[in-house]
Amino acid sequence: MNRLTRRSFLRRTCCTAAAGVAASSFQKLGLVSAYAQGTDYKALVCVFLFGGNDANNMIVPYGNSDYQNYASIRGGLALPQNSLLPIQPKSLSVPYSLHPQFTGLQSLFDQGRLAAVVNTGTLVQPTTRDQYLQGQVPVPGNLFSHADQQQQMQTCALNTFADAGWGGKVADKIESIYGSSFPVLISLAGINVFAEGLVARPIEANGDPTQQLRGFSGSSDDNARLAALQSLLTFGTGLSLVQAASSTTSNALADAKTLADALAQGSGLHTQFPQTDLGAQLREVALIIQVRAALGLPRQIFFVATGGYDTHSYQLNQHDYLYADLNASMSAFYNATVELGIPQQVMTFTLSDFSRTMLPDSTSGTDHAWGSHHLVLGDSVLGSDFYGKWPTLALNGPDDATSEGRWIPTTSLDQYGATLAQWFGVPPGDLESIFPNLVNFQNQTLGFTTG
Amino acid sequence: MIRRYTPPRASRSQVFSRLTFWLLLSCGLAFAANVDRATPKAPRSRAGQTPQVSAMVAARFLEQASWGPNAATIAQVQNVGLDGYLSQQFSAPASRYTLPNQRGIYFLPLQKEFFVFGTQGQDQLRQRVSFALSEIIVVSAQKVFDPKGIALWMNMLQNDAFGNFSTLLKDVTLSPTMGYYLDMGNNDGCRTCAPNENYAREVLQLFSIGLEKLNIDGTPQLDGNGNPIPTYSQDTIEGFAHVFTGWSYPPVPGTFAYFGYRPNFAGPMVPYQGHYDRGAKLLLDGYTLPANGNIKTDLDAAVQNIFNHPNVGPFIGKQLIQKLVTSNPSPDYVTRVAQVFNDNGHGVRGDLKAVITAILLDPEARRGDDPSKLQSSDGHLREPVLHMMATLRAVNTITDGQNLMYYAYYMQQYPFVSPTVFNFYPPNYQIPGTNLLGPEFKIQNDTTSMARINFVNDLIYGTISNRTTIDISAYVAAAKDINKLLDLVSVNMMHGAMPDDMRGTIATALGATQSLTRRAQAAIYLTASSSQYQMEH
Numbered sequence: 006m007n008r009l010t011r012r013s014f015l016r017r018t019c020c021t022a023a024a025g026v027a028a029s030s031f032q033k034l035g036l037v038s039a040y041a042q043g044t045d046y047k048a049l050v051c052v053f054l055f056g057g058n059d060a061n062n063m064i065v066p067y068g069n070s071d072y073q074n075y076a077s078i079r080g081g082l083a084l085p086q087n088s089l090l091p092i093q094p095k096s097l098s099v100p101y102s103l104h105p106q107f108t109g110l111q112s113l114f115d116q117g118r119l120a121a122v123v124n125t126g127t128l129v130q131p132t133t134r135d136q137y138l139q140g141q142v143p144v145p146g147n148l149f150s151h152a153d154q155q156q157q158m159q160t161c162a163l164n165t166f167a168d169a170g171w172g173g174k175v176a177d178k179i180e181s182i183y184g185s186s187f188p189v190l191i192s193l194a195g196i197n198v199f200a201e202g203l204v205a206r207p208i209e210a211n212g213d214p215t216q217q218l219r220g221f222s223g224s225s226d227d228n229a230r231l232a233a234l235q236s237l238l239t240f241g242t243g244l245s246l247v248q249a250a251s252s253t254t255s256n257a258l259a260d261a262k263t264l265a266d267a268l269a270q271g272s273g274l275h276t277q278f279p280q281t282d283l284g285a286q287l288r289e290v291a292l293i294i295q296v297r298a299a300l301g302l303p304r305q306i307f308f309v310a311t312g313g314y315d316t317h318s319y320q321l322n323q324h325d326y327l328y329a330d331l332n333a334s335m336s337a338f339y340n341a342t343v344e345l346g347i348p349q350q351v352m353t354f355t356l357s358d359f360s361r362t363m364l365p366d367s368t369s370g371t372d373h374a375w376g377s378h379h380l381v382l383g384d385s386v387l388g389s390d391f392y393g394k395w396p397t398l399a400l401n402g403p404d405d406a407t408s409e410g411r412w413i414p415t416t417s418l419d420q421y422g423a424t425l426a427q428w429f430g431v432p433p434g435d436l437e438s439i440f441p442n443l444v445n446f447q448n449q450t451l452g453f454t455t456g
Numbered sequence: 457m458i459r460r461y462t463p464p465r466a467s468r469s470q471v472f473s474r475l476t477f478w479l480l481l482s483c484g485l486a487f488a489a490n491v492d493r494a495t496p497k498a499p500r501s502r503a504g505q506t507p508q509v510s511a512m513v514a515a516r517f518l519e520q521a522s523w524g525p526n527a528a529t530i531a532q533v534q535n536v537g538l539d540g541y542l543s544q545q546f547s548a549p550a551s552r553y554t555l556p557n558q559r560g561i562y563f564l565p566l567q568k569e570f571f572v573f574g575t576q577g578q579d580q581l582r583q584r585v586s587f588a589l590s591e592i593i594v595v596s597a598q599k600v601f602d603p604k605g606i607a608l609w610m611n612m613l614q615n616d617a618f619g620n621f622s623t624l625l626k627d628v629t630l631s632p633t634m635g636y637y638l639d640m641g642n643n644d645g646c647r648t649c650a651p652n653e654n655y656a657r658e659v660l661q662l663f664s665i666g667l668e669k670l671n672i673d674g675t676p677q678l679d680g681n682g683n684p685i686p687t688y689s690q691d692t693i694e695g696f697a698h699v700f701t702g703w704s705y706p707p708v709p710g711t712f713a714y715f716g717y718r719p720n721f722a723g724p725m726v727p728y729q730g731h732y733d734r735g736a737k738l739l740l741d742g743y744t745l746p747a748n749g750n751i752k753t754d755l756d757a758a759v760q761n762i763f764n765h766p767n768v769g770p771f772i773g774k775q776l777i778q779k780l781v782t783s784n785p786s787p788d789y790v791t792r793v794a795q796v797f798n799d800n801g802h803g804v805r806g807d808l809k810a811v812i813t814a815i816l817l818d819p820e821a822r823r824g825d826d827p828s829k830l831q832s833s834d835g836h837l838r839e840p841v842l843h844m845m846a847t848l849r850a851v852n853t854i855t856d857g858q859n860l861m862y863y864a865y866y867m868q869q870y871p872f873v874s875p876t877v878f879n880f881y882p883p884n885y886q887i888p889g890t891n892l893l894g895p896e897f898k899i900q901n902d903t904t905s906m907a908r909i910n911f912v913n914d915l916i917y918g919t920i921s922n923r924t925t926i927d928i929s930a931y932v933a934a935a936k937d938i939n940k941l942l943d944l945v946s947v948n949m950m951h952g953a954m955p956d957d958m959r960g961t962i963a964t965a966l967g968a969t970q971s972l973t974r975r976a977q978a979a980i981y982l983t984a985s986s987s988q989y990q991m992e993h
Binding site: 055056080146147148149150151152153164166168169195196198201208209210211212213214216217218219220225226228229230232233234236237238240242243244245246247248249250251253254256257258260261312315317318362364365366367368370372373407409 | 638639642643644645646649650651652653654657661667683684686690693701783830832833834835836837866868875876877878882886887888889890892894897898899900901902903904905906907909910913914917918955957958961962964965967968969971974978981982985986987988990991993
């Protein structure tokens with residue numbers, strides 16, 4: 006009972022096996038020359054904001070009456086109008102604004118490199134307030150719960166358990182096209198289901214992903230000890246969890262070495278990143294992208310994350326701090342892609358558990374809600390615009406799931422993910438196998454990318 | 457009923473050829489035992505008395521019921537038996553965290569004490585249980601800025617670990633540390649805003665009953681369509697959020713008390729009827745508190761409403777099993793523990809001492825005492841601090857705790873600083889590609905798996921801090937005979953169950969040096985860094 010499944014053995018050996026077939030599938034698809042010239046490279050970078058980002062204060066209506074409506078509901082959490090950073094979405098006639106900390110992102114929006122995908126979240130199918138309140142349509146399980154909504158945002162599996170994420174499934178598809186000698190997906194925020202493929206195995210690190218074993222001098226008894234350590238990792242004990250632990254450690258030993266060797270060929274970056282956890286993760290991503298040729302990867306997916314967004318109390322101060330970091334880190338990362346000469350080939354996007362109630366709570370914070378606004382950044386983004394439908398900001402209004410301003414998403418996570426996946430190279434016919442609810446929506450993709 | 461369980465005697469059919477050695481060893485260890493001083497009720501056995509259990513059974517039990525066995529505690533358990541050890545531990549005085557005066561970065565003294573208590577404290581079982589509770593009912597120094605709040609919180613868990621779950625739930629609810637962490641402190645029952653839902657949601661979702669109605673065996677109840685049945689709705693959350701209004705922090709003596717008092721962690725939160733919401737409140741299973749209730753009696757009623765929900769036994773029981781014994785307990789095992797939670801045999805619900813006893817003496821916890829009875833899914837990955845503590849104890853470490861927290865940090869388990877209320881790792885994490893739960897695997901990744909091994913390196917070959925010393929003289933003394941050395945390592949670190957192929961591989965490596973110290977170091981390093989050891993089973 007309870008043995009490791011065939012799949013897990015498959016995925017743990019896939020990289021060596023896939024490397025063999027890689028060359029032939031390349032040739033069949035005519036991809037070899039572009040890849041060999043280094044022109045065929047794309048990276049997707051997911052920035053996950055753990056805790057549930059209150060997007061109601063990330064993007065704020067700026068027109069006078071719209072702002073007044075916002076301010077009257079937000080009360081003590083309303084940002085002063087004269088502190089906001091105005092932006093004008095191209096396809097809309099009314100003005101909006103960004104949080105005062107988003108100075109760099111405001112410029113990127115103005116330059117057409119940043120877009121917002123608004124009121125987007127987990128949806129089985131298009132859902133109205135009446136349908137939700139009367140239980141007429143299926144909705145995602147355990148709404149408003151952190152763990153469940155994080156899981157759903159990372160897997161698109163809304164009512165079933167899934168141990169593979171949509172990032173990992175995109176990696177599966179990419180590996181089936183390009184092959185892979187090294188994991189396509191790297192998480193620098195530890196283990197997250199987003200990164201797990203059905204076949205593809207991610208690298209999941211926190212802190213330094215090139216950390217190696219200490220204490221081996223090269224002496225004969227140290228060599229014997231190292232050989233024993235490696236040998237012990239190969240023993241089947243009949244205990245499933247021992248095998249699982251050995252797989253992780255074996256992969257770690259190999260990955261750290263490969264990554265360290267590749268990074269040693271990098272020339273470093275001039276771009277300055279903020280001295281924050283998120284800044285450090287994005288800097289590491291840029292350094293890895295710099296040595297993409299050494300790793301031999303035409304496609305890479307990265308997962309980075311930051312926490313603290315669960316702002317149940319005293320939200321204004323916390324948001325200043327969180328958004329200052331997000332703005333500086335994302336801006337720096339964009340600058341690094343310019344320095345690397347590939348701003349068109351890297352697309353950065355945000356995800357979060359959910360947004361938060363429009364109505365403040367009694368401790369100057371907000372509670373768990375649903376549909377949220379997300380940011381997409383890169384030179385392949387059709388920027389300066391909003392995608393999706395802005396919600397009606399009214400308590401008990403047509404978009405409110407309850408009476409505290411929990412917006413029912415008007416665009417689905419599946420559409421958002423599918424747009425990114427298609428840009429990345431997943432054939433349109435394969436999108437539904439990764440995004441299971443896509444079939445329930447009229448437009449499968451949102452059109453916020455070029456190419 | 458509390459199960460009483462007699463551990464199996466080692467069967468003759470066992471493949472372990474070194475049984476004779478263990479018996480010899482155990483006599484020697486019993487002679488050397490010197491650990492009962494701090495446990496006054498400990499029955500002392502006469503020197504030379506036949507051990508009640510083998511060294512192997514004692515060591516394995518200590519892997520589950522302490523931070524890890526060492527020669528002294530193995531001898532102790534051999535002397536008094538498993539039941540005897542439990543009763544000693546239930547009455548051993550609790551280690552108590554020193555209340556710090558400084559704020560800011562000064563969590564270090566607490567983190568150091570955590571490792572000092574774990575390596576040297578006598579209340580091993582209490583520490584394991586209170587730490588397990590701290591990972592089910594989570595606060596974090598990431599938000600709680602005052603170390604006094606964390607120290608008092610841990611002392612409360614230490615105090616309540618062997619009490620009644622109902623007491624624990626009430627203490628947790630009125631703890632200013634929790635009040636600050638999940639915002640019940642100064643949650644105002646005002647008319648113009650919504651009450652804060654944070655504590656209401658998490659006390660239900662994480663601390664007591666979970667999202668789905670459970671059978672007593674811990675599996676979800678399903679409706680006619682095969683879907684899980686939610687335990688509560690958003691309306692219930694809002695009901696509890698209204699109950700949890702009107703409480704503020706205790707005033708510093710000599711200062712004026714008022715609702716909205718600044719966070720003060722010295723003492724339980726205090727009620728202000730005037731800030732308590734006046735409406736009726738929906739609780740679990742359709743129970744409602746009428747309007748205009750009394751803030752204190754309503755709170756008691758709400759806590760009892762949660763405590764009496766049938767989910768609590770299986771929900772909490774299963775998690776405690778996972779922390780102490782195995783990630784994948786059978787439904788029958790969960791049932792037996794939940795039944796004890798529901799009734800300790802004397803009509804009392806929530807008796808944690810009885811629950812702990814039931815968990816540790818259950819046939820499923822004990823079946824691995826005979827390694828041939830072990831199931832392939834048994835056991836659990838030692839979480840980072842457990843791996844550290846067990847290794848520290850196996851080499852008789854004396855430490856002031858300095859620097860150990862940083863090692864734990866790089867393994868994603870910085871003591872008292874959980875990243876979220878969902879703990880360092882969740883109880884339902886499934887190892888990808890398997891049908892097995894492996895909660896601790898959520899933080900076993902490319903970086904942390906290296907960090908574990910490098911911790912072992914620094915402990916055995918390097919320096920943790922200038923006030924951390926290890927004593928491996930017993931291993932060095934045995935190292936002339938590689939077999940003897942490995943017997944000792946196997947008993948102390950792997951309850952005598954080191955597999956033959958592992959043993960052979962390590963023996964080969966040890967043969968590469970004639971230095972007895974290098975041999976002892978290599979034997980401990982290779983064992984402590986192995987998956988076979990990291991995965992306690």
